[in-house]
Amino acid sequence: MLKTLIEKEIRDIIGSTKFAITFAVCALLIIMAFYTGATRHKLYVTHHQASQAEQLRSMEGITDWFDVEGTRLFLPPRPLASLISGISNDIGRTADVTGRGSIPTDDSRYNEDPLFAVFRFIDLDFVFTVILSLFAILLGYDAISGEKERGTLKLSFANAVSRSTYLAGKLLGAFIALTMAILIPIAIGIFLFLLMGISMTEEEWVRLLLIILIGLMSFGVFLSLSICVSAMTHRSANSFLVLLVVWVLCVHIVPRASVLLAARSVEVPSLDEISYKRAALNQQLSREFRESLKEGQASFLYSSSTIDGNVLMTLVDSLSQERSRKATEFSARLEEERANRQGVQEKIAFSIARISPVTSFSLASAALAGTSLELKDRFIEQAHDYQEKFAAFYEEKTGMSLSGGLRIQMSADGDTVGEPEKPQSIDPTEMPQFAFTEPELTEIVQTTVMDFGLLAVFTMLFFAGAFVSFLRYDVR
Amino acid sequence: MNIVYRTDAPALEAVNLTKRYDDDVLALDHVSFAIEPGQIYALLGGNGAGKTTAINLFLNFIEPTDGEARINGIVTHREPLKAKAHVAYVSENVMLYANFTAMQNLDFFARLGGQTSYTRSDYHDMLYRVGLAEEFHNKKLREFSKGMRQKCGIAIAMLKNAPAILLDEPTSGLDPKAGRDFIELLKSLKDENRAILMSTHDIFRAKEVADVVAIMNHGRLIMQKRASELAHQDLESLYMQYIGGHNNGEPSEGGTDAENAD
Numbered sequence: 001m002l003k004t005l006i007e008k009e010i011r012d013i014i015g016s017t018k019f020a021i022t023f024a025v026c027a028l029l030i031i032m033a034f035y036t037g038a039t040r041h042k043l044y045v046t047h048h049q050a051s052q053a054e055q056l057r058s059m060e061g062i063t064d065w066f067d068v069e070g071t072r073l074f075l076p077p078r079p080l081a082s083l084i085s086g087i088s089n090d091i092g093r094t095a096d097v098t099g100r101g102s103i104p105t106d107d108s109r110y111n112e113d114p115l116f117a118v119f120r121f122i123d124l125d126f127v128f129t130v131i132l133s134l135f136a137i138l139l140g141y142d143a144i145s146g147e148k149e150r151g152t153l154k155l156s157f158a159n160a161v162s163r164s165t166y167l168a169g170k171l172l173g174a175f176i177a178l179t180m181a182i183l184i185p186i187a188i189g190i191f192l193f194l195l196m197g198i199s200m201t202e203e204e205w206v207r208l209l210l211i212i213l214i215g216l217m218s219f220g221v222f223l224s225l226s227i228c229v230s231a232m233t234h235r236s237a238n239s240f241l242v243l244l245v246v247w248v249l250c251v252h253i254v255p256r257a258s259v260l261l262a263a264r265s266v267e268v269p270s271l272d273e274i275s276y277k278r279a280a281l282n283q284q285l286s287r288e289f290r291e292s293l294k295e296g297q298a299s300f301l302y303s304s305s306t307i308d309g310n311v312l313m314t315l316v317d318s319l320s321q322e323r324s325r326k327a328t329e330f331s332a333r334l335e336e337e338r339a340n341r342q343g344v345q346e347k348i349a350f351s352i353a354r355i356s357p358v359t360s361f362s363l364a365s366a367a368l369a370g371t372s373l374e375l376k377d378r379f380i381e382q383a384h385d386y387q388e389k390f391a392a393f394y395e396e397k398t399g400m401s402l403s404g405g406l407r408i409q410m411s412a413d414g415d416t417v418g419e420p421e422k423p424q425s426i427d428p429t430e431m432p433q434f435a436f437t438e439p440e441l442t443e444i445v446q447t448t449v450m451d452f453g454l455l456a457v458f459t460m461l462f463f464a465g466a467f468v469s470f471l472r473y474d475v476r
Numbered sequence: 477m478n479i480v481y482r483t484d485a486p487a488l489e490a491v492n493l494t495k496r497y498d499d500d501v502l503a504l505d506h507v508s509f510a511i512e513p514g515q516i517y518a519l520l521g522g523n524g525a526g527k528t529t530a531i532n533l534f535l536n537f538i539e540p541t542d543g544e545a546r547i548n549g550i551v552t553h554r555e556p557l558k559a560k561a562h563v564a565y566v567s568e569n570v571m572l573y574a575n576f577t578a579m580q581n582l583d584f585f586a587r588l589g590g591q592t593s594y595t596r597s598d599y600h601d602m603l604y605r606v607g608l609a610e611e612f613h614n615k616k617l618r619e620f621s622k623g624m625r626q627k628c629g630i631a632i633a634m635l636k637n638a639p640a641i642l643l644d645e646p647t648s649g650l651d652p653k654a655g656r657d658f659i660e661l662l663k664s665l666k667d668e669n670r671a672i673l674m675s676t677h678d679i680f681r682a683k684e685v686a687d688v689v690a691i692m693n694h695g696r697l698i699m700q701k702r703a704s705e706l707a708h709q710d711l712e713s714l715y716m717q718y719i720g721g722h723n724n725g726e727p728s729e730g731g732t733d734a735e736n737a738d
Binding site: 150159476 | 561563569570571590
């Protein structure tokens with residue numbers, strides 16, 4: 001019986017005009033998402049390689065590591081980020097490592113292409129959250145009420161069909177039909193991706209499959225919701241209206257409202273506020289540094305008639321290190337406080353936003369693509385780790401710290417024997433290499449388990465709701 | 477393809493069947509009748525008399541306020557799935573899947589009715605039998621007229637091979653030739669020993685084909701006569717006497733009450 005109902009549903013949906021239109025739009029958008037993703041990724045890889053080469057070129061001719069003021073780190077482009085953009089286009093892709101302390105990021109893609117910041121790229125997140133959720137509603141809003149209006153419900157229930165079997169047939173049939181409509185263009189998109197020379201690791205393929213899986217689950221939620229609402233109404237026009245309101249709430253209102261509510265519940269100091277506090281402390285520390293230096297110089301003048309250069313250098317070094325330590329500690333404290341508050345705010349926002357199944361999909365898919373909110377923190381964290389390695393390398397090469405200081409070069413008077421030795425250029429490849437690493441797959445899967453679970457629970461809840469409503473449904 | 481009959485119970489039976497809706501309208505008021513295998517029972521009555529309500533109760537589309545509707549002895553509101561396995565139904569306005577062809581519709585509803593062994597040839601034969609020209613067998617239902625849809629509905633009901641058939645205004649929308657063919661079809665179903673409950677406004681066809689004719693008014697069964705009793709009576713006049721003259725269900729003169737056919 002269930003098989004008969006599923007087959008009928010698939011045949012009925014596939015034969016309808018709205019399915020033909022849905023399939024065409026769906027296929028076009030999905031293939032376009034893969035095509036533009038691949039094109040963008042190739043472009044970003046070229047840009048990335050050019051930027052790295054440019055950095056090496058800019059160090060050509062430098063003969064002393066002392067003249068290297070720092071280095072620039074680049075966030076490498078990843079193929080999945082071009083399919084699920086997440087925040088990858090909003091955050092800075094470069095980080096300047098110049099010394100200790102905070103590392104600001106710069107050069108976001110939207111900064112480069114402001115037009116895309118307005119209209120955004122077409123990616124799988126957009127296709128699943130906006131387009132497919134709407135299509136699930138378009139194809140499910142009249143699942144029950146439409147059958148009643150067409151008069152076919154009455155004839156079906158003149159047979160020995162249980163309501164639960166009928167509903168299951170509706171849901172599974174519609175899900176299979178529409179899954180085919182999604183999977184076919186996805187398969188074409190993947191083929192196109194490969195054809196355009198985009199290579200992915202095994203782990204990235206697994207992540208992509210999980211993204212598609214959670215996309216289908218989110219689609220299933222909207223489908224079961226549509227059937228649920230359809231089983232609560234007797235006119236498909238009413239069902240459509242209700243679902244349209246729910247869709248607007250889920251896709252546009254709930255995620256935005258959650259941010260506002262979280263912002264009201266936890267106050268996070270702004271970056272400007274932190275910069276101001278940091279600048280104020282730096283001023284104070286500079287004043288203290290100058291005063292300490294004056295005092296030090298005075299004591300030298302009183303104690304001896306000649307200034308020992310090495311002792312003075314040691315004094316400057318120790319003072320600057322002390323200043324740097326205080327600045328770093330204060331900065332770290334401010335950042336930690338901000339990060340803690342921001343963490344609480346994010347938790348509240350995500351908890352509220354997860355009322356909408358769209359949020360669960362967006363958060364999980366971004367985590368799987370490595371473009372979630374953690375991307376920025378991860379980049380900065382790894383930049384800090386690199387900063388330490390670079391500082392050690394710099395110190396090894398120059399005998400000085402990157403945080404500043406004073407180098408006094410002294411040359412001896414007198415005759416030189418022969419030609420002065422021509423200084424050798426530095427070899428920039430000696431510098432420690434920055435390799436951005438993504439979290440392990442198991443770690444990512446652990447963070448997405450809740451969203452997978454939530455979507456499964458939503459589907460079951462809506463199906464149960466549909467069943468309860470349908471038990472009392474007048475099929476006449 | 478075997479029809480299941482129980483010899484110890486009527487194929488269709490209403491026992492004090494009563495339905496009062498939430499708005500307090502009494503749609504059916506203690507109606508009782510029994511239809512044996514091989515018997516055609518015609519329910520006549522004006523709009524709102526309770527004919528369709530009686531059929532809806534047999535199909536468990538609604539639950540009775542009191543009394544029972546039984547199919548092959550199975551109480552429909554207690555064991556609806558079991559009961560519905562023994563009954564086929566044709567509505568006044570047959571609505572099928574517009575995206576499907578006649579053959580596809582027949583296949584789906586036959587399977588839904590538990591008949592999984594039919595072949596395409598069986599479906600063609602059935603569509604011929606109900607008078608649907610071959611050129612329409614593989615056409616989508618959206619191109620069908622009401623009469624053609626009605627023929628498909630009748631074919632679906634026959635494919636179910638159920639011992640009892642419920643027909644709600646089955647000749648509505650059929651042209652005179654199709655109406656004639658339908659009567660012949662009903663006679664052949666009767667010969668196959670099926671019990672048929674038919675609600676209709678068509679007094680003449682009811683008299684022609686029914687073994688028992690009943691008249692309903694305001695939810696009450698006010699007349700029930702065997703065909704032999706009606707042989708020399710003008711059914712139209714009788715109907716007008718019951719319906720037109722007396723809303724309380726009593727005939728104006730020499731009327732027979734609903735127990736007469738028992």
